[in-house]
Amino acid sequence: MASATKFYDFAPLDKKGQPVPLEDYKGKVVLIVNTASKCGFTSQYEGLEKLYKDIREKHGDSFQILGFPCNQFAGQEPGSEEEIQTFCQVNYGVTFPIMGKSDVNGANANPVFEWLKQEKPGLFGMKRVKWNFEKFLVGKDGKVKERWASTAKPESLEKAILVELAKAEPKA
Structure with missing residues (x-):
């Protein structure tokens, strides 16, 4: 695992291969x-x-979704970075950032996912992502608050997100 110990220590790559400091x-x-x-x-x-548009309409940029395309589950993300971006925009009007294609399990797993799985293991303490569209909620304090399985519908996450948004800013 990477030497980073906090969410804000990571800088995963975006769709163009440029680091995005999570400190932002x-x-x-x-x-x-x-x-x-x-x-x-x-x-x-x-x-x-x-969910992204509805929450940002009321809370501005206090809420962010980051999508990480992954081809580790039955080869279900075979496209290039450009093809993935086009697919998301044309078919679903996605405006939240879609990051660079990443592994989420195994030796080449994105360090962000290694950290997320350590912080919030899955069912029975499982420290791997089970399938596409698993979701992790990171609070204002940089700690993992929730983890949801692929079957959790996005609208079902709204309450937990709003609870986190209502919390006071962490002390520096």
Whole structure:
């Protein structure tokens, strides 16, 4: 695992291969989702985008979704970075950032996901992502607050996100 010990220590790559310092999201609520374009859960992009727009309409940029395309589950994200971006925008009108394609399990797993899985193991303490569209909620304090399985519909996450948004800013 990387030497980073806090959410804000990471700088995953964006769709162009440029590092995105998660420090930029300090004091914000962030939903991290591993995504795929050819999955039974792909239609969740629509719900994620609605959730993103609805919450940002009331809370501004205090809320962020970051999608991480992953091809580790039955090869359901085979496209190039450009193809993935086009697919998300054309088919679902996605406006939240879709990051660079990443592994979420195994030796080449994105360090962000290694950290997320350590902080919030899954069912029975499982320290791996089970399938596409697993979701992790990071609070304003940079701690993982919730983890949801692929089957959790985006609209069902709203209450937990709003609870985190209502919390006071962490002391520096």
